[in-house]
Amino acid sequence: MPVALTVLLGFTLLGGVLASALHLPLLGPVVGMFALALALGLRLRWRRRDGREDIPVPAALGRLADGLIGLMGLMFIPAGVGVIVELGVLRQQWLPIVVALVGSTSLSLLVTALVMRALLRRQPAADPDAASLDGESP
Amino acid sequence: MNALLTPALAPLCWLTVTVGAYLVGVLIQRRLRGSPLANPVLIAIVLVGAVLALSHTPYANYFQGAQFIHFLLGPTTVALAIPLLRNLAHIRRSLWPIGAAIVAGSLVAGVSGLGLVWLLGGSRQVALSMAPKAATTPIAMAISTQIGGVAALSAVFAILGGIVAAVAGPSLLKLIGVTDWRVHGLAAGTAGSGIAAAQAASLNGTAAAFAALAIGLNGLISALLVPLIALLWPH
Numbered sequence: 001m002p003v004a005l006t007v008l009l010g011f012t013l014l015g016g017v018l019a020s021a022l023h024l025p026l027l028g029p030v031v032g033m034f035a036l037a038l039a040l041g042l043r044l045r046w047r048r049r050d051g052r053e054d055i056p057v058p059a060a061l062g063r064l065a066d067g068l069i070g071l072m073g074l075m076f077i078p079a080g081v082g083v084i085v086e087l088g089v090l091r092q093q094w095l096p097i098v099v100a101l102v103g104s105t106s107l108s109l110l111v112t113a114l115v116m117r118a119l120l121r122r123q124p125a126a127d128p129d130a131a132s133l134d135g136e137s138p
Numbered sequence: 139m140n141a142l143l144t145p146a147l148a149p150l151c152w153l154t155v156t157v158g159a160y161l162v163g164v165l166i167q168r169r170l171r172g173s174p175l176a177n178p179v180l181i182a183i184v185l186v187g188a189v190l191a192l193s194h195t196p197y198a199n200y201f202q203g204a205q206f207i208h209f210l211l212g213p214t215t216v217a218l219a220i221p222l223l224r225n226l227a228h229i230r231r232s233l234w235p236i237g238a239a240i241v242a243g244s245l246v247a248g249v250s251g252l253g254l255v256w257l258l259g260g261s262r263q264v265a266l267s268m269a270p271k272a273a274t275t276p277i278a279m280a281i282s283t284q285i286g287g288v289a290a291l292s293a294v295f296a297i298l299g300g301i302v303a304a305v306a307g308p309s310l311l312k313l314i315g316v317t318d319w320r321v322h323g324l325a326a327g328t329a330g331s332g333i334a335a336a337q338a339a340s341l342n343g344t345a346a347a348f349a350a351l352a353i354g355l356n357g358l359i360s361a362l363l364v365p366l367i368a369l370l371w372p373h
Contacts, residue, residue, distance in 0.1 A: 008213045015216065027277050029215035030357045033350075036219035041226065056223050065217035068210065069346070073179045073336045074160045075211045078204035079275055080183040080297040082290045084190060085197050089264065089291065096260030100268050101295060104250040105302040106310055108272055109329035112243030112352075113311055116321045119235030 152203030218350035225347030243328035247272035267291035273360035303330025327352025
């Protein structure tokens with residue numbers, strides 16, 4: 001577990017340093033996420049080359065990540081409570097805000113899903129049921 | 139109550155209140171058999187907001203304690219690399235549909251967010267804070283500052299948009315007949331970032347991986363597209 005924690009914090013730091021040093025239009029954690037995915041991908045490739053067991057993610061890192069991701073909702077609360085500072089604007093312009101939030105989020109959700117589904121269907125090689133392999137159906 | 143809270147205890151108090159409010163939200167949702175209508179984040183925000191109002195606590199004082207939870211968003215975003223890697227094979231097979239779908243979703247979110255606020259007579263400030271809301275909260279705040287919106291408003295819109303996607307997403311996707319977890323996860327992550335992704339992740343591992351990928355890529359794409367979309371606001 002100490003290794004897993006160091007890896008996560010280390011890649012968060014690395015992402016932050018890279019984002020600011022290279023002036024990327026991205027936040028550190030997102031850069032860190034791609035960097036960690038790349039590092040784990042390379043590790044997996046080396047393990048395969050050496051003929052070792054095929055484990056995509058070290059067990060402790062997997063447990064820590066699952067635990068944190070399971071609590072992700074909690075982590076949005078402090079910023080979300082900031083709504084109390086903006087109550088004036090929200091009260092004044094509630095109609096455009098509500099319509100834009102609901103309308104734009106729903107449109108974006110539907111367009112993403114429709115484009116993804118249409119393009120996946122045009123991929124003959126892909127198994128249409130691939131996604132339901134590891135779990136319950138929706 | 140404020141008299142009892144020494145400077146050392148106040149942060150601990152707000153941490154506990156935040157976690158406790160979240161627990162109440164989770165318990166309520168569990169009681170309603172996981173209904174997405176009872177979103178634990180929304181319930182917790184209302185509860186904490188009420189406690190702050192009743193105790194006359196300024197938001198800045200609250201955040202001094204709650205920032206420790208806020209801080210975890212960074213390492214947790216990095217941790218999204220793990221579901222991503224576990225599903226590398228799925229993702230590799232459909233890179234092109236994934237990229238095209240996220241660009242389309244991101245574009246629609248930005249343009250329609252800005253456009254709907256404009257159509258209904260909202261201010262420029264609100265519109266520019268609305269445009270980046272599909273990006274994950276910290277990224278939405280950064281883009282908003284860059285284009286002349288209000289970071290705090292964008293954080294609120296990103297979170298409320300995430301709640302809309304988490305609450306309405308499952309039924310909207312059912313309406314158009316989506317049964318593929320890859321599509322479900324990708325749409326949730328693109329339109330509703332972390333909160334909708336958390337909801338999708340609680341349903342299925344593949345959905346979690348595609349939602350994680352969507353959050354990362356949409357952050358990147360929004361950072362590039364939304365400043366251009368902001369130029370659409372009539373001067």
